[in-house]
Amino acid sequence: MPDPILRLEGVFTDIAQYHILQGVDLEVPAGQVTMLLGRNGVGKTTTLRTIMGLWRARAGAITFDGRDITALPTPAIARAGIGFVPEDMGIFHDLSVEENMMLAAVSGPIAGDRLEAIFSAFPPLKTFWNSEAGNLSGGQKQMLSIARVMAEERRLYLIDEPTKGLAPAIIATMARALKDLRAQGASILLVEQNFSVAKMLGDRCAVMDDGRIVWTGAMDELARDEALQERLMGLSMEAA
Amino acid sequence: MSIAPEHAPTMETAGLWHRLEPYVPILLIPALVIVGFLAIPTSSSWLTLTVSGLAMGMMIFIMASGLTLVFGLMDVINFGHGAFVSVGAFVGITILLSLGGMTDAPSLVLNLSALLLAVFGAMLATAAMGWAFEKVIIQPVYGAHLKQILITMGGLIIVEQLILVAWGPDEIFLTRPETFKGAITFAGAAIEKYRLVAVGVGLVVFLAMRWVLRSTRIGLIVRAGVENGEMVEALGYRLRLVFVAVFIAGSALAGLGGVMWGLYQEVITAHMGASIMVLVFIVVIIGGLGSVEGCFIGALLVGLLQNYIAFLAPKFALISNIGLMVVILMWRPQGMVPVVKAK
Numbered sequence: 001m002p003d004p005i006l007r008l009e010g011v012f013t014d015i016a017q018y019h020i021l022q023g024v025d026l027e028v029p030a031g032q033v034t035m036l037l038g039r040n041g042v043g044k045t046t047t048l049r050t051i052m053g054l055w056r057a058r059a060g061a062i063t064f065d066g067r068d069i070t071a072l073p074t075p076a077i078a079r080a081g082i083g084f085v086p087e088d089m090g091i092f093h094d095l096s097v098e099e100n101m102m103l104a105a106v107s108g109p110i111a112g113d114r115l116e117a118i119f120s121a122f123p124p125l126k127t128f129w130n131s132e133a134g135n136l137s138g139g140q141k142q143m144l145s146i147a148r149v150m151a152e153e154r155r156l157y158l159i160d161e162p163t164k165g166l167a168p169a170i171i172a173t174m175a176r177a178l179k180d181l182r183a184q185g186a187s188i189l190l191v192e193q194n195f196s197v198a199k200m201l202g203d204r205c206a207v208m209d210d211g212r213i214v215w216t217g218a219m220d221e222l223a224r225d226e227a228l229q230e231r232l233m234g235l236s237m238e239a240a
Numbered sequence: 241m242s243i244a245p246e247h248a249p250t251m252e253t254a255g256l257w258h259r260l261e262p263y264v265p266i267l268l269i270p271a272l273v274i275v276g277f278l279a280i281p282t283s284s285s286w287l288t289l290t291v292s293g294l295a296m297g298m299m300i301f302i303m304a305s306g307l308t309l310v311f312g313l314m315d316v317i318n319f320g321h322g323a324f325v326s327v328g329a330f331v332g333i334t335i336l337l338s339l340g341g342m343t344d345a346p347s348l349v350l351n352l353s354a355l356l357l358a359v360f361g362a363m364l365a366t367a368a369m370g371w372a373f374e375k376v377i378i379q380p381v382y383g384a385h386l387k388q389i390l391i392t393m394g395g396l397i398i399v400e401q402l403i404l405v406a407w408g409p410d411e412i413f414l415t416r417p418e419t420f421k422g423a424i425t426f427a428g429a430a431i432e433k434y435r436l437v438a439v440g441v442g443l444v445v446f447l448a449m450r451w452v453l454r455s456t457r458i459g460l461i462v463r464a465g466v467e468n469g470e471m472v473e474a475l476g477y478r479l480r481l482v483f484v485a486v487f488i489a490g491s492a493l494a495g496l497g498g499v500m501w502g503l504y505q506e507v508i509t510a511h512m513g514a515s516i517m518v519l520v521f522i523v524v525i526i527g528g529l530g531s532v533e534g535c536f537i538g539a540l541l542v543g544l545l546q547n548y549i550a551f552l553a554p555k556f557a558l559i560s561n562i563g564l565m566v567v568i569l570m571w572r573p574q575g576m577v578p579v580v581k582a583k
Binding site for chain 2: 104
């Protein structure tokens with residue numbers, strides 16, 4: 001397994017009186033796609049938000065590329081090279097598609113070839129370039145949320161349920177875009193409920209339950225073992 | 241080959257009402273002006289009242305614009321905003337009074353120079369005060385609305401008392417610079433020159449704010465931050481710094497508004513900021529929290545309505561703006577130009 005670019009050690013996160021993460025230990029290898037799986041409410045989203053510093057870890061350590069980022073403010077974590085796509089997409093509805101993309105390119109204008117690649121992956125974004133993002137369909141908004149994180153090169157991508165509630169054709173588009181991203185050597189930590197997508201994209205897999213990582217291994221290993229899937233994730237996963 | 245699904249996006253043509261709906265708030269202004277024209281018996285009175293209403297609205301907009309962005313950007317409820325209005329007025333008018341030689345001379349250049357110096361001094365003072373206010377009073381109460389209300393009201397009271405200590409308890413009466421005194425006659429109506437200046441300054445401030453918000457990167461960050469501050473931070477922007485900058489700019493604008501309001505009323509008091517805050521809050525609420533465009537429309541509606549009603553039915557003048565707020569909130573509970581807020 002390649003060296004981890006991200007490591008969580010004994011991370012605990014509380015939200016109000018609720019103890020959501022209860023000692024998460026996780027490694028995300030560089031240049032691979034790590035799927036974070038588990039039933040609803042086990043702490044997957046909280047894990048991503050804690051890495052981004054949007055919710056603070058009460059205990060434990062988060063190390064990104066050898067640097068402790070546990071207590072860093074969110075903007076500093078983002079500028080360290082971590083791109084984040086939240087579960088609600090985080091689109092700025094009152095801004096145009098162009099403005100959403102401009103804002104995502106923190107260090108300057110988006111390179112022409114990068115923009116062409118984005119348009120190639122998500123053609124509707126070119127069509128609606130000057131439209132308000134709030135007027136896009138659900139699938140187009142999700143395309144924009146992924147495209148936005150691709151506006152600049154990141155060293156790690158945290159993506160939370162990019163295919164949630166989307167039509168199969170749009171899911172295929174998403175999956176291919178993420179596959180392309182992986183082919184470029186990106187490190188990705190991906191929360192996904194759609195097991196077909198997880199199987200297609202994942203190199204490694206970590207399964208959560210009750211605020212902890214309960215299983216880690218190769219994605220293929222989990223995909224082959226239906227009994228293991230049933231034991232780890234019950235019936236909440238979609239059928240392959 | 242494209243990896244996206246093959247489809248040609250289509251857009252259904254919306255009905256006339258749906259196409260006009262976004263423009264309804266801005267259309268309310270000419271509608272109100274037309275209603276005023278029909279209701280007011282003489283066109284000269286109508287013209288005088290309309291210019292007066294626009295001038296009043298512009299000054300309220302200048303004072304309210306910073307407050308609405310502060311509301312929108314960080315959910316901070318600043319009841320102390322009126323303190324910047326009062327301090328701006330006192331600093332600006334003090335400078336103006338000390339430049340009596342320039343303001344009394346019948347020279348546009350000298351009068352304008354004196355006015356600009358007064359405005360510059362007032363904005364500088366209130367910007368510095370805004371920085372300190374944010375650091376000492378606002379920062380410790382982020383996210384706690386009740387505490388924000390209490391502590392910012394406390395801040396307002398302290399500032400008012402400090403003004404009384406520094407300038408004394410008496411009202412300060414003033415006269416406008418020579419060039420801005422009197423009125424011009426147009427279409428049989430007497431229009432005060434200063435009101436035209438106020439309209440011009442208000443328009444310049446609005447267009448400048450709009451340009452900054454629509455055409456610059458910092459404006460883009462502010463607009464995005466009003467909608468979803470968390471996501472702006474997750475992209476790598478330090479929203480706290482942006483907020484402090486907006487707070488300082490908003491305080492400076494309140495200072496400018498204070499000078500202009502003082503010159504409009506030709507008298508200043510320590511409590512003038514607190515008094516005008518009722519109108520400022522109405523404007524911010526009916527405009528839509530965080531919306532500069534909404535704030536501008538709301539301010540003009542409030543200014544025009546107050547002037548028309550004061551002429552047509554003086555007894556109802558005091559409640560006219562509250563009535564306007566009730567009607568608008570029943571129509572659009574989020575304000576006329578609501579800002580989509582992320583949950």
